[in-house]
Amino acid sequence: MERSNKPAPISASGTGPQPNVHLEQGRAIARLPSGDSVEVLLYGATVISWKSNGKENIWVSDAAKLDGSKPVRGGIPIVFPCFGPPPKDHATGKLPQHGFGRNSHWEYLGSSSSESGALAKGGDDSIKLDFGLSHQQLSEDTKKAWPYEFGLVYSVTLAKDGLQTMLNVTNQGKEAFEFQMLLHSYWRVDDVTRCTVNGLGSATYIDKVLDAKEQQQSTPELRITGEVDRVYKSIKQDITSIVQDGKSRLDVQRDRIVDSVIWNPWIEKAKGMGDFEPNDGYKNMICVEVGAVDGWQKLEPGETFEGGQILKSHL
Numbered sequence: 533m534e535r536s537n538k539p540a541p542i543s544a545s546g547t548g549p550q551p552n553v554h555l556e557q558g559r560a561i562a563r564l565p566s567g568d569s570v571e572v573l574l575y576g577a578t579v580i581s582w583k584s585n586g587k588e589n590i591w592v593s594d595a596a597k598l599d600g601s602k603p604v605r606g607g608i609p610i611v612f613p614c615f616g617p618p619p620k621d622h623a624t625g626k627l628p629q630h631g632f633g634r635n636s637h638w639e640y641l642g643s644s645s646s647e648s649g650a651l652a653k654g655g656d657d658s659i660k661l662d663f664g665l666s667h668q669q670l671s672e673d674t675k676k677a678w679p680y681e682f683g684l685v686y687s688v689t690l691a692k693d694g695l696q697t698m699l700n701v702t703n704q705g706k707e708a709f710e711f712q713m714l715l716h717s718y719w720r721v722d723d724v725t726r727c728t729v730n731g732l733g734s735a736t737y738i739d740k741v742l743d744a745k746e747q748q749q750s751t752p753e754l755r756i757t758g759e760v761d762r763v764y765k766s767i768k769q770d771i772t773s774i775v776q777d778g779k780s781r782l783d784v785q786r787d788r789i790v791d792s793v794i795w796n797p798w799i800e801k802a803k804g805m806g807d808f809e810p811n812d813g814y815k816n817m818i819c820v821e822v823g824a825v826d827g828w829q830k831l832e833p834g835e836t837f838e839g840g841q842i843l844k845s846h847l
């Protein structure tokens with residue numbers, strides 16, 4: 533029997549508010565029904581904002597260039613295929629510090645409700661944005677400096693309970709290559725002097741502030757009271773946390789990678805960087821970077837590497 537005021541059908545799923553993605557000013561912006569959001573600049577596939585409960589997790593310098601003229605000072609720049617100044621006698625030797633990942637134009641490959649990855653529950657709980665970069669997209673000069681046929685896919689998954697950023701590297705060529713990778717994440721804190729970085733265990737680290745001497749972490753907590761530039765190797769614990777005033781602020785979980793760099797430029801180095809503003813911005817940031825930077829990862833033709841981070845904010 534036909535009724536004039538027939539009730540609307542109830543569908544099993546997908547009727548509630550959905551995550552949405554839009555592209556604007558060279559960036560992809562995704563938002564969950566909860567209001568949590570993430571913003572990724574196509575230049576460098578740099579995450580420049582991640583808000584949970586309306587609050588920003590990420591530090592970006594007030595003087596950061598977002599126009600593609602230089603790597604972003606802040607956010608999560610992607611370091612690939614070399615970390616720091618490359619050794620002159622290595623195949624990456626002609627590349628700039630931290631390689632070309634952070635200053636190349638990546639392609640937006642699209643979004644999906646995540647069906648894989650640690651944060652993925654499918655449906656409207658999470659959304660995954662994919663970005664791609666390959667040999668063909670590089671400038672002629674960069675292709676000459678590092679002539680390998682590689683393919684990168686960077687996946688950024690925003691979920692109610694966190695953010696996951698994963699880098700997938702494939703050797704698409706006929707020759708093996710070696711690389712390093714690092715997600716150079718700048719985290720926003722109220723006051724770095726009230727923070728500790730926990731979970732580095734008794735790992736060994738190269739202290740770049742102390743003539744690159746190898747040291748061993750002797751305390752369970754690292755307190756930031758001056759310039760810090762340390763490369764921790766093969767950390768046993770999966771999670772490194774930023775703790776502020778004794779309360780967890782952010783948990784950084786390494787996923788399939790075991791190294792981390794902890795960096796804060798402090799007063800003089802911050803003043804020396806033209807794109808670091810305000811000058812005392814070093815008080816409001818700490819870099820906890822995850823990567824594979826101890827030695828080199830080798831990929832034979834057709835092989836793939838994947839590594840990244842799962843982030844849980846306590847804001």
Ligand SMILES: O=P(O)(O)OC[C@H]1O[C@@H](O)[C@H](O)[C@@H](O)[C@@H]1O
Pocket residue numbers: 616629630716740761762793795821
């Ligand atoms: O100024 P850049 O190239 O962005 O590098 C910033 C810092 O990046 C860190 O990862 C390095 O350990 C530091 O040595 C370096 O100073």
